[in-house]
Amino acid sequence: MNSLVDKKKNTKAAKTAHSKERYLYWYELMLRIRRFEERALMMYGQQKIRGFCHVYIGQEAVAAGIESAIRREDGIVTAYRQHGTALGRGVTSRQAMAELFGKATGIVKGKGGSMHFFSAEHKYFGGNGIVGAQIPIGTGIAFAEKYKGTDNLCVTMFGDGASRQGALHESFNMAMTWKLPVLYIVENNGYAMGTSVQRTSNVVELYKMGASYDIPSEPVDGMSPEAVHEAIERAAAHIRAGKGPYFLEIRTYRYKGHSVSDPAKYRTKEEVQSYQDRDPIKVIENKILSEGIASEEEIKAIKDLIKKEIEDAVEFAENSPLPDPSELYEDNYMQQDYPYLRD
Secondary structure: OOOOOOOOOOOOOOOOOEEEHHHHHHHHHHHHHHHHHHHHHHHHOOOOOOOOOOOOOOOHHHHHHHHHHHOOEEEEOOOOOOHHHHHHHOHHHHHHHHHOOOOOOOOOOOHHHOOOOEEHHHHOOOOOOOOOOOOHHHHHHHHHHHOOOOOEEEEEEOOHHHHHHHHHHHHHHHHHHHHOEEEEEEOOOOOOOOHHHHHHHOOOOHHHHHHHHHOEEEEOOOOHHHHHHHHHHHHHHHHHHHOOOEEEEEOOOOOOOOOOOOOOOOOOOHHHHHHOOOHHHHHHHHHHHHOOOOOOOHHHHHHHHHHHHHHHHHHHHOOOOOHHHHHHHHHOOOOOHHHHHHE
16 A cells, blocks of 8 residues: 555644644545445445445544554454454555455455454454454453553444443443553444434433443544544543543444445435535545645545555456465364364
8 A cells, every 4th residue: 555645744734733644644544445445335246245245435534533643553453344444554455355355365365354354463453243342352452551561552443333232341341440551432323233323222422331430431523534533642642641441432424334235224315415415535625625735636646546556456356366275274273182173
C-alpha cells in the first residue's frame, strides 16, 4: 500500500485544528476502505467471493479516526465487519482481497475469509465471528501489556448487538478492578443484524453502561474522523497514564445491510439518506477543498492512487493460487499427548 500521506507529520493547515497531512490521511484511508468494499460487493455478485461478507461502507470515519490517534504498537481486536479496520492497521488491499477470494496469498492464507483476518505483524487480532467473543480477548491482550510493563493499549471494538453479552460485563469488571490499558469501543450503527437498539435495550445511550463500573465513558460522532480522533486521543492519554480502561460509544451507520444477503427492509430510505447526507468522505473532501487545506490536484492524485490500488488488488486475487489441500493441517494447534492422537 503506497500511501501518499504521512500521518505522523504535524504541519498545521490554515483554519483547522488538524494538519494538512492528517486530513489527507483520513481522506485517503476512508476512500481506500470505501472503494475496497464496493469492489468486494461487486466480486461477491460475480461469485468470486463466497460465504459471509459484511462491508464497512458508511463507517469509514471510525477506522480513520482511530488509526490517526493511536500507535502502531497498540493492539486492535474487533468483530466480523472488519475489512476497513484491517486496512487501517496496514493490511494491504492485495492481502485483504486475496483473503476474500480464499486464495493462498490472503492475509491468513485463504483460511479465514471475510470474518477472520489476523496479522500479528500489524498488532491486529481479528476479525472474530462469534458475537462479543473479542471483548474478553481484547481485555486479555491489555492484561498482557500491563504484565509486560509497556504503555501500549488494546482497542477492543464491538457492535451494539454484542453489548448485550455477559462477557462484556465480566470484562468491564475485570478491566476496571485491575486498571487494564484497554479502550472499549462500541460501534453503534443502530442495528444488531436487523433489530434496532431501541427494540433490544432499555438503555439506548450505550456509553452509559460504563457508569456501573466507574469507567470514564462518552458518546462520539462516528461520522466525523475529527471527532473520533479527538475522543481517542483523550481516552488514550487517560489509559497510558495508568488510570485504567475507557469506554466510547461511537455512533455510526452502515449504508448496506447486515451482510450481503440482507435487503435491509427494516429501515426507511429516508433514514439511510439522512446519514448519506453526512457522508464522511464527501464532508472531508469538501472541507479540504473549501478551506484550502489541499488542492484539487492532490485530491485527484489520491483518487487515482486508490483506483489503481483496488484494480491491482482484484487482479492479484484473481491470479493467486488456491491453498494447497495439504495446508488444511497447517497453522492448527495440537496437543501432542491427547489420547486420541495416540490411537
